[in-house]
Amino acid sequence: MVRRAYSIVAYVAFLGVFLYTIGFLANSVVPKGVDDGTVLPAWQAILIDVALLGLFAVQHSVMARPAFKRWWTRYVPASVERSTYVLAASAAVALLLWQWKPLPDPVWSVDPQWARATLWALYLFGWAFLVLSTFGLGHFDLFGLRRGEQRFREPVLYKVIRHPIMVGFLIAFWAVPDMSVGRLLFAGAASAYILVGVRLEEHDLKRELGEPYERYLDRTPRFVPGLKGKVTGASTTARP
Numbered sequence: 001m002v003r004r005a006y007s008i009v010a011y012v013a014f015l016g017v018f019l020y021t022i023g024f025l026a027n028s029v030v031p032k033g034v035d036d037g038t039v040l041p042a043w044q045a046i047l048i049d050v051a052l053l054g055l056f057a058v059q060h061s062v063m064a065r066p067a068f069k070r071w072w073t074r075y076v077p078a079s080v081e082r083s084t085y086v087l088a089a090s091a092a093v094a095l096l097l098w099q100w101k102p103l104p105d106p107v108w109s110v111d112p113q114w115a116r117a118t119l120w121a122l123y124l125f126g127w128a129f130l131v132l133s134t135f136g137l138g139h140f141d142l143f144g145l146r147r148g149e150q151r152f153r154e155p156v157l158y159k160v161i162r163h164p165i166m167v168g169f170l171i172a173f174w175a176v177p178d179m180s181v182g183r184l185l186f187a188g189a190a191s192a193y194i195l196v197g198v199r200l201e202e203h204d205l206k207r208e209l210g211e212p213y214e215r216y217l218d219r220t221p222r223f224v225p226g227l228k229g230k231v232t233g234a235s236t237t238a239r240p
């Protein structure tokens with residue numbers, strides 16, 4: 001009962017932070033957007049923002065490593081491991097949203113109304129696409145509400161690319177009509193983290209899921225549909 005309540009609290013925390021982030025990066029609806037707040041000297045703002053992004057990256061990657069999971073499930077019951085991970089990630093993002101220092105100088109600003117509307121539509125599409133993708137992998141397992149077994153899955157979007165959730169984030173980070181220096185720092189650093197993070201994830205999944213995932217790596221591109229040819233028996237068996 002207590003565990004159930006804990007996992008619901010973690011999920012609600014994630015949902016709150018997630019929805020706030022959509023408004024934060026759009027500079028609308030929420031009280032403090034990415035370009036709002038006290039403007040500090042640029043070097044100070046950059047130091048603080050990079051530290052906040054770094055904290056999230058360390059939390060997210062270290063706590064996801066199998067060795068770390070083995071170690072801390074000696075202290076945290078395995079049944080709440082995922083919820084604790086979700087809670088820690090939500091706390092790291094909440095801290096970032098709260099303490100983020102703006103660098104509001106414009107980098108680009110798109111003028112024609114139709115282009116602005118298209119970019120906003122793409123922005124919302126990115127968020128919707130990533131939410132949809134989570135359901136393919138088991139939304140409630142991913143966010144700690146249910147404890148499913150770790151097994152290889154290849155739902156529809158994952159047949160086309162290996163990382164649709166990350167593609168959704170990348171679209172949402174870059175599809176923006178008004179790009180400030182601060183927003184660019186966020187998009188650049190978060191994108192770099194995604195490029196590293198997916199490699200770490202693939203490395204772990206190869207070990208955990210074995211051959212089905214190895215074959216999957218061979219036949220399915222990372223981010224861009226069609227970049228790699230469809231699998232042939234030869235490409236799979238040629239792998240040492």
Ligand SMILES: C[S@@+](CC[C@H](N)C(=O)[O-])C[C@H]1O[C@@H](n2cnc3c(N)ncnc32)[C@H](O)[C@@H]1O
Nearest residue numbers: 133137151152153154162163164165166167201
């Ligand atoms: C936040 S999700 C991101 C998944 C993927 N990188 C993406 O962008 O869609 C991370 C979790 O998905 C799991 N995962 C990723 N690909 C998977 C697959 N094909 N089958 C099963 N689990 C997978 C990983 O083990 C990890 O726990």
